[in-house]
Amino acid sequence: MELFENQLIRVGHETGTTRMSGTGEIQVGPPLTYGGTTGTLNPEELFVASINSCIMLVFYHFANQRKVDVMRYDSVAKGKVEKTQNGLRFTQVHVEATVSLAGAGQTEQVAKLAELAEKYCLVSNSVSCPIEYSVQIAT
Numbered sequence: 834m835e836l837f838e839n840q841l842i843r844v845g846h847e848t849g850t851t852r853m854s855g856t857g858e859i860q861v862g863p864p865l866t867y868g869g870t871t872g873t874l875n876p877e878e879l880f881v882a883s884i885n886s887c888i889m890l891v892f893y894h895f896a897n898q899r900k901v902d903v904m905r906y907d908s909v910a911k912g913k914v915e916k917t918q919n920g921l922r923f924t925q926v927h928v929e930a931t932v933s934l935a936g937a938g939q940t941e942q943v944a945k946l947a948e949l950a951e952k953y954c955l956v957s958n959s960v961s962c963p964i965e966y967s968v969q970i971a972t
Contacts (some may be wrong), residue, residue: 848873854893877914884926885910887956888966892930895949901942902935906972912962923962933971 843849863869908930
């Protein structure tokens, strides 16, 4: 079993501060949409970023394992929040990545790497909303 934790502190009306391993302190607050201000991270974007970064890390894990030389990985993740009968919920997250490869002979491997990343991403496998993941090769 593995355990991951963080600490969150908020005093009075100040912005909350979270501490995670290796990051120091990070200011957290609501997004602008829900009355927040710029300059803080918010749980909604952190949720989407967790999925995006986990998929990328798993993609690279399998790329390294299969000796696929990825020169660049660029992805955009968008999480859709909708009002449901159970309140506001993420109803979908879409991650769209573009990769650049060192070798032209490795392009056929990208689809398999994307499939493995989608299958083995711990974070996306732990959420209830659907995750869509697509990867394109930069030309």
